[in-house]
Structure formats: C-alpha cells, structure tokens
C-alpha cells in the first residue's frame with residue numbers, strides 16, 4: 001500500500017511538506033494544495049514557490065482547480081517544464097464560492113461540460129493526469145454517470161473521497177459508493193476520507209483490495225508521525241515545531257507564522273491527550289510569542305497519546 005498526504009489549502013504548503021518529509025516521513029507522495037490557473041497565464045509568486053523543485057524534495061504532485069482546458073494545459077506545461085510527471089485535477093472541492101463557478105465538485109453536476117473539458121486536456125496534456133473526486137455534487141446517485149465518463153480516459157490514478165460536494169465534511173464516508181467504484185472501473189484507485197489510525201488504513205486495504213493507495217488529510221495532520229517509524233517524543237514534536245517556525249518566520253513574518261502555526265497546532269494537538277485549557281490558550285494567542293508559549297506548554301506538559309491508540313479503529317470510519 002502507498003500512502004499520500006492529502007492536499008490541504010492553508011496547511012500543507014511546500015514548507016509543511018518539506019519539514020514533514022524531513023522529520024517524520026512515511027509518506028510516498030505529497031500533493032500541493034490546489035493551484036488555480038487563470039486566463040492571464042502567468043504564475044504568481046506563491047505558485048512559483050510551490051512548484052519550484054528545490055522546495056519539493058519529496059515526491060510531489062501539483063494539483064489544479066480549473067474548468068478551462070486552455071488554462072489547465074498552460075499550467076500543466078509549466079509543471080512539466082519543472083520536471084513533474086503528473087498533474088492532479090481537483091474535482092472535489094466543496095466550497096460554495098468554487099462550486100458556484102462550476103469548479104471542483106461543482107463540475108460534477110455539469111457532465112457535458114466535464115466531458116468536453118476532459119476530452120481536451122487528456123488529448124493534449126504533456127504529462128499524466130490523475131483525478132481527485134467526490135462521488136457527486138448533490139447526490140451519490142450521480143456516481144455511475146461520472147464514473148462512466150472517467151472510464152473513457154487514461155486516468156493515471158483516481159482518488160475517491162466518498163462524499164458528495166453538498167455534504168462538505170459532514171457524516172461518514174459512503175463506503176458503499178467506494179465499493180461501487182472498485183467494481184466498476186479499472187483505473188488505479190486511491191481511497192481518501194476519515195482514515196485516522198493505522199487500523200483504519202488496514203481495514204480499507206483489506207475490505208477494498210483494488211485500493212493501491214490511501215490518502216490521509218486530517219488524521220495525518222493531527223498525528224504527523226502516524227505513518228512514521230519514529231516514536232513520538234516531546235523532543236521530536238519540538239523539533240518539528242522549530243523547523244516549521246524557522247522556515248516560516250523569514251518568509252512570511254511573525255504575524256502570519258503565528259496564524260499558520262495555530263491552524264496546524266489546532267489539528268496537531270491530537271497527538272496529545274486532549275485538554276481544553278491548552279487549546280483555549282492556543283486559540284487566544286494574539287502574537288507569535290503567545291502562540292509559541294501555548295505550543296511549548298502543550299508539548300512539555302500534556303501526555304502524548306499511546307501508540308496503541310493508532311492500532312485501533314477510529315469511530316470516524318465505521319465498517320461498511
């Protein structure tokens with residue numbers, strides 16, 4: 001089984017990916033959070049940074065959120081020119097501002113438009129195209145038609161997050177819909193959704209043997225050592241925190257570093273036994289120093305969750 005870190009806008013940028021790979025590892029492939037090519041056909045400084053191979057020492061797949069074939073093909077050429085062999089198409093984003101423009105999971109509701117777009121990009125893209133998809137926009141009933149469309153193209157890999165766009169991140173993944181995908185396509189498959197322990201991953205592997213890879217988002221951010229051989233210690237967590245802040249501070253400044261680290265640590269606090277007092281202190285931090293103090297207290301004072309926690313199934317992913 002291969003393991004991937006899910007793209008997460010605002011969290012898994014090139015700094016996070018690089019430091020995660022250096023300190024923890026255990027991830028076969030990282031994805032950039034979505035990049036949005038526009039008709040201007042010029043990379044922004046952030047896109048240049050995200051795509052620079054020097055900022056991506058681990059295997060990385062750039063992801064695009066787009067419905068215009070010319071724009072997709074332009075940015076794919078930029079990606080190919082930097083030595084990447086694959087680009088990932090985001091057909092899953094559930095955000096209202098994105099779906100209103102018929103992008104992300106919004107494009108799943110427009111199957112004619114989707115097919116015309118895929119026709120053009122698969123005919124001309126200089127590198128492989130993989131897809132990250134939901135199982136429909138409004139309803140899982142849309143899945144058979146969507147899958148039939150994907151089956152017409154040489155999709156390198158299909159990552160399935162078995163929720164509809166409308167469901168956002170609510171409820172539990174529809175494993176019956178994932179079972180349908182497994183039965184009705186020959187495309188190599190990656191499962192994504194609510195995997196937060198090694199036992200969850202083992203369940204997916206065993207129950208759905210067509211799965212070649214598992215992509216983890218929140219579960220891996222909450223316990224960055226989940227897939228690593230390393231034992232979690234306070235020193236290791238502090239090293240991770242320091243590496244991140246040492247890289248963020250010179251590039252984005254203390255204020256933005258503090259905001260970014262708060263977002264990361266609100267998830268990563270899951271490495272420790274939960275204590276609301278520590279979370280509140282982190283949420284209320286207004287300066288870099290306050291954020292750093294709250295994180296240091298968490299690392300030094302809270303008990304680290306036992307390794308066995310991750311050998312049990314989580315409640316987030318009930319059996320089919």
Ligand SMILES: Cc1cc2nc3c(=O)[nH]c(=O)nc-3n(C[C@H](O)[C@H](O)[C@H](O)COP(=O)(O)O)c2cc1C
Nearest residue numbers: 006007008009033034090161193194195216217218
């Ligand atoms: C804050 C946040 C940002 C996300 N950004 C992206 C993104 O840029 N591209 C994408 O395909 N999915 C994005 N996702 C979805 C995740 O990649 C993943 O599909 C989702 O979190 C479900 O997996 P999980 O249960 O393992 O977290 C995002 C999710 C969250 C919570």
